[in-house]
Amino acid sequence: MRFSVLSLAREALTGHRGWTPTWRDAAPRDAYDVVIIGGGGHGLATAYYLAKEFGIRNVAVLEKGWIGGGNVGRNTTIIRSNYLLPGNEPFYEQAMKLWEGLEQDFNYNAMVSQRGVLNLYHSDAQRDAYARRGNAMRLNGVDSELLDRDGVRAMAPFLTFDDARFPIQGGLLQRRGGTARHDAVAWGYARGASDRGVDIVQHCEVTGFLREAGRVVGVETTRGTIRAGKIGMAVAGHSSRVAGMAGLRLPIESHVLQAFVSEGIKPLIPGVITFGAGHFYISQSDKGGLVFGGDIDGYNSYAQRGNLAVVEDVCEGGMALMPMIGRLRLLRSWGGIMDMSMDGSPIIDRTPVDGLYLNAGWCYGGFKATPASGFCFAHLLARDEPHPVAAAFRLDRFASGHLIDEKGAGAQPNLH
Amino acid sequence: MRITCPYCGPRDVAEFTYLGDGTLRRPDPAAPGAAAAFHDYVYLRDNPAGRHTELWYHAGGCRSWLRAVRDTRTHAFESVALATDSVPSEQAQ
Numbered sequence: 185m186r187f188s189v190l191s192l193a194r195e196a197l198t199g200h201r202g203w204t205p206t207w208r209d210a211a212p213r214d215a216y217d218v219v220i221i222g223g224g225g226h227g228l229a230t231a232y233y234l235a236k237e238f239g240i241r242n243v244a245v246l247e248k249g250w251i252g253g254g255n256v257g258r259n260t261t262i263i264r265s266n267y268l269l270p271g272n273e274p275f276y277e278q279a280m281k282l283w284e285g286l287e288q289d290f291n292y293n294a295m296v297s298q299r300g301v302l303n304l305y306h307s308d309a310q311r312d313a314y315a316r317r318g319n320a321m322r323l324n325g326v327d328s329e330l331l332d333r334d335g336v337r338a339m340a341p342f343l344t345f346d347d348a349r350f351p352i353q354g355g356l357l358q359r360r361g362g363t364a365r366h367d368a369v370a371w372g373y374a375r376g377a378s379d380r381g382v383d384i385v386q387h388c389e390v391t392g393f394l395r396e397a398g399r400v401v402g403v404e405t406t407r408g409t410i411r412a413g414k415i416g417m418a419v420a421g422h423s424s425r426v427a428g429m430a431g432l433r434l435p436i437e438s439h440v441l442q443a444f445v446s447e448g449i450k451p452l453i454p455g456v457i458t459f460g461a462g463h464f465y466i467s468q469s470d471k472g473g474l475v476f477g478g479d480i481d482g483y484n485s486y487a488q489r490g491n492l493a494v495v496e497d498v499c500e501g502g503m504a505l506m507p508m509i510g511r512l513r514l515l516r517s518w519g520g521i522m523d524m525s526m527d528g529s530p531i532i533d534r535t536p537v538d539g540l541y542l543n544a545g546w547c548y549g550g551f552k553a554t555p556a557s558g559f560c561f562a563h564l565l566a567r568d569e570p571h572p573v574a575a576a577f578r579l580d581r582f583a584s585g586h587l588i589d590e591k592g593a594g595a596q597p598n599l600h
Numbered sequence: 601m602r603i604t605c606p607y608c609g610p611r612d613v614a615e616f617t618y619l620g621d622g623t624l625r626r627p628d629p630a631a632p633g634a635a636a637a638f639h640d641y642v643y644l645r646d647n648p649a650g651r652h653t654e655l656w657y658h659a660g661g662c663r664s665w666l667r668a669v670r671d672t673r674t675h676a677f678e679s680v681a682l683a684t685d686s687v688p689s690e691q692a693q
């Protein structure tokens with residue numbers, strides 16, 4: 185399905201009865217060169233780049249529910265490349281560059297909006313830490329600006345600047361950061377992959393691996409056995425479960441993260457703003473709702489819903505930062521299952537099981553990574569060697585000591 | 601979510617701090633293969649969808665360490681005991 189001004193006008197006049205599906209809902213075949221488990225953003229992007237950039241088109245994406253029903257459809261859509269560590273920053277900048285060209289590349293409106301990401305600081309020590317991060321970004325050729333209090337005031341005059349406990353001293357701004365339309369990202373990649381011959385198979389849960397001489401050669405699913413030359417896992421919060429079917433234990437815990445949307449109001453929040461003294465971040469959707477969130481709940485969970493203690497904590501953060509939102513009504517809240525890794529950074533690597541490849545550990549920040557994650561995972565699957573910007577995301581780094589711990593929090597997933 | 605502390609009774613989860621998997625046993629640093637055993641102990645988790653034995657600290661109450669069994673799919677608690685009274689059987693590796 186293609187869209188144009190002409191087709192929009194035609195359909196508007198004829199009751200929208202002529203639209204056809206955007207991509208092909210395939211039935212599984214017996215065998216593929218590559219099978220991707222998980223039809224989230226990362227799985228779909230991987231299939232798209234495999235077909236488009238690496239010429240591997242005999243590919244299936246197996247999704248246990250419907251595509252976009254996992255975290256790719258549940259996140260708060262923030263994209264940014266403001267990381268500190270050398271293992272991370274070039275990768276996230278690669279993602280940002282792909283975001284900047286994505287809509288042209290897959291010819292789909294993903295509503296990529298570079299409205300800026302502003303991280304506020306509230307103390308001298310925090311200013312120094314942010315200055316260091318901003319400098320690290322610049323060393324990698326990434327834009328960053330350290331704003332003082334007046335600079336922040338010019339952008340967001342409604343913030344509580346003189347809070348007695350956490351006065352706003354300034355902020356680190358990445359103007360190229362912003363938001364994208366999460367569902368459209370899934371659909372755009374799905375269409376691009378499907379058009380190039382990739383089978384997107386929904387309601388097809390992987391329940392086990394087929395092994396021959398130690399190697400995985402296929403998957404057992406609720407829609408039958410499917411053989412594959414290579415198998416890539418991109419199942420986010422379910423990584424431990426699927427890896428467990430191949431006998432692997434991962435450096436990952438699954439945790440729930442909640443998000444919230446208010447009723448729609450006129451344009452108010454200029455970009456993405458994060459509170460540096462608690463955990464609260466906010467942006468405004470194009471429909472007018474304030475989209476916000478905070479910390480993960482902090483205990484292992486596969487429930488896709490969280491608890492009230494965190495709702496209260498997030499709302500307290502919001503009230504401390506911008507009390508004017510106190511009379512807004514909350515429209516919806518929901519939760520998603522995060523694959524929290526032991527150092528807070530992802531894994532894109534081969535596994536000790538021949539033929540099985542892993543894409544996991546995205547924590548609460550994998551949406552922004554989607555294009556680069558798909559690209560680098562496709563590179564690994566196609567060439568059997570890591571893409572240079574993802575070379576640090578090794579599974580064995582926990583044994584070798586080459587951790588990528590942005591916060592220096594240690595092996596405690598609920599602190600990342 | 602509420603946790604029924606053996607000392608304090610049912611209390612809001614906000615009073616507690618979560619540590620994680622409560623079945624892990626610190627390896628013997630003098631045993632052969634200790635480095636690998638410590639890697640598994642520090643980094644690898646079963647992370648089950650279902651019954652999970654886990655450690656909580658009642659920071660906003662009696663300050664006891666608790667060992668609870670909870671279903672990670674529903675958040676329903678099966679049992680909560682003082683950690684010292686409920687040392688788990690040797691973990692299956």
Ligand SMILES: Cc1cc2nc3c(=O)[nH]c(=O)nc-3n(C[C@H](O)[C@H](O)[C@H](O)COP(=O)(O)OP(=O)(O)OC[C@H]3O[C@@H](n4cnc5c(N)ncnc54)[C@H](O)[C@@H]3O)c2cc1C
Pocket residue numbers: 221222223224225226227246247248249250251252253254255256257258259260261262263388389390391418419420421422426441442443477518519520521522546547548549550551552553
């Ligand atoms: C509330 C919330 C807010 C967030 N905010 C942000 C943000 O602002 N910015 C950001 O960068 N990131 C954010 N994230 C994180 C981001 O959404 C995730 O890291 C990312 O979406 C994970 O990759 P994915 O899209 O491939 O995952 P998913 O969409 O979860 O895809 C995984 C898929 O695998 C499928 N699956 C699982 N097991 C099986 C099986 N056995 N067989 C077949 N299929 C299976 C699942 O059904 C699922 O569809 C947020 C997450 C949440 C929950």
Ligand SMILES: [Zn+2]
Pocket residue numbers: 605606607608609658661662663664
């Ligand atoms: Zn107590």
